[in-house]
Amino acid sequence: MITAELFAELNVILPSDRIIEEKNNHPLGNSGLVKVLPQTEEEIAAILQFANEHGKKVFVEGSGTKRGFGGLIESADILLSLSNYTGIVEHVVGDMTLTVKAGTKFKELQEYLAQYNQKISLDPYCPTSATMGGIVAANDSGPKRLGYGSSRDVVIGLRIVYPDGKVIRSGGRVVKNVAGYDMNKVFIGSMGTLGVISEVTVKLRPLPKYESLILLSFPEGKMDEIRRFATKLLDSTMEPVTLELLSPTLSEKLVGRSCNTIAIGLEDVETSVRYQEKFIQSLQLAHTESKVLTAQNAQAFWNQFYSFTPISPTDSSTSTQTSLKIGVINMDVTTVIKESHLLSDTHNLKVEAHGGLGHGLCQVNLIGAKEDIVSAIQQTRESVTKLGGYTVVKHLPFALRQEIDTWGQKPSHFFLLDGIKSKVDPNRVLNPKRFVGGI
Incomplete structure (x- = not known):
């Protein structure tokens, strides 16, 4: 039971029906003795002020899709x-900007914007459930990062x-802001x-007039051929929004072919997309197989693709799932x-992996016994470090x-991160031990 004193103090800020006792600790952690559901910015501020003045620790969540991402408490x-702090604050159609409350779900915004032939050019995992605040806080992005960029490219203003x-406010609500530090x-x-x-204030882009997805499979699985093909395409004047390499297991599930497959997304006017399709097919090697999906079929592919991202614990007591974010030279x-696919044999794991040949970010999903998961993460981190890259654990019980360690070794600039945290949150109230280095 939560203390009567804590409930009474919070009840001054919120009505009792928006103060909920958390009865069981979640297997992903990042829980609270009590969950509060503010509906206004003033209520959020009052809760934080109370916590800061009374030595209370606060975890923050939107819809919970990042609950397994970091956290040692x-x-x-x-x-x-x-989750109750949602809605559109301002949409300036002509300026193509949108300001929303942080708890608003990404999919709902995209459906709203489609009426105006616009969209947010972000590509988060779990787009159905993820909230704008969570996407920005985690800087979440998927395969379309190649064409869209990340939150740092799209967000023009925040209220914090x-x-x-x-x-405070950083940035603004117009695309061209005054010069200075981009806070x-x-x-x-x-x-x-x-x-x-x-x-969150973001700049928008028009919906594409036409889109297609080329699925190019390499039955022989020769990575040198895949490299040469990707290099030729990236060196050309073509502008794919995705150039995502799928592992054989993920390809079999999505494409029906158990071999390495490249998913090449194209978005533009129809004549441009058709031209790019023909150019890409001209680069295709003789023994490869290709398939072109258009419009709804392409969207259905991506909907299925994102459904494989783990956001909750497995039901089985003998099985654990994790998701790794890996960054390397493209x-x-x-x-x-290649090395992640080998984990299925060396560690007896189910492995589904993909990575952007244009931006170098990979996601590796693993399911298996916890001892094998731990060993696989350690082995992967060692091999990625040799490549000059990094490995972050995005989801783990x-x-x-x-x-x-979710984040791996502390970066050389850690002292700057810790200094900012100490200045902004000296009492370590917000999301303690959730970020790199135990910040």
Whole structure:
């Protein structure tokens, strides 16, 4: 039972029906003794001010899709949920900008914007459930990062509630802002450790007139051929929005072919897309196989693709799942996919992996016994380090996060990150031990 004193103090800020006792600790951790559901920025500020003044720790979540991402504390005093803090603040159609509350779900925004022939040019995992605040806080992006960029490219303004309850604004609501430090980038990807994102302003782009997806399979699986093909395409004037290499297991599930497959996404006017399709087919090697999906079929492919991202614990007591984010020089993606595929035999794991040949970011999903998962993460991290890359554990049960460091070694600039945290949140109120180095 939560203390009557804590409930009574929070009840001054929120009505009792928006203060919920958390009865069981979640297997992914990042829980709270009590969950609070603010509906206004003023309520968010009041909760944080209370926590800061009374020595309480606060975890922040939107819809919970990032709950297994980092965190060495099983439960804070307060779990601040933004699931009730939703809605569009301002949409300037002519300027192609949108300001939304942080708890608003990405898919709902895309459906709304489609009425105006516009969209947010972000490509997050779990697009159905993910919220704008969570996407920005984790700097989440998928295969279309090649053509879209990331949150740091799309976000032009934020409203932040500091741990002491003060509200600040970084950036603005127009694309061209005054010169100076781009403070947005400090908060993007900081995992909610510097402040609670209350509003997000993004620049929009028109919906493509036409889109298609070329699935190019390499039955012989020769990585040198894949490298040569990708290099030729990237060196050309073509502009694919994705150039994603799928592992054989993931390809079999999505494409029906158990071999390495490249998913090449194209978006533009129809004549441009058709031209790019023909050019890509002219680069195709004789023994490869290709298939072109258009419009709804291409979208159905991506919907299925994102459904494989783990966001909750497995039901089986003998099986554990994890998701790794790996960053390497773009063509080293072939090495990552090859070595991750071998884990299925060496560690008796189910492995589904993919990586961007244009941007170098990979995701490797593993399912199996926890001992094998731990060993596979360690082996992967060692091999990726040799390539000059990094490995971040995006999803892992709380118990295993005590054994495996989510973030790996502290970066050389860690002192800067820790200095910012100490300045902004000296009492370590927000998302403690959730970010790199235990920040």
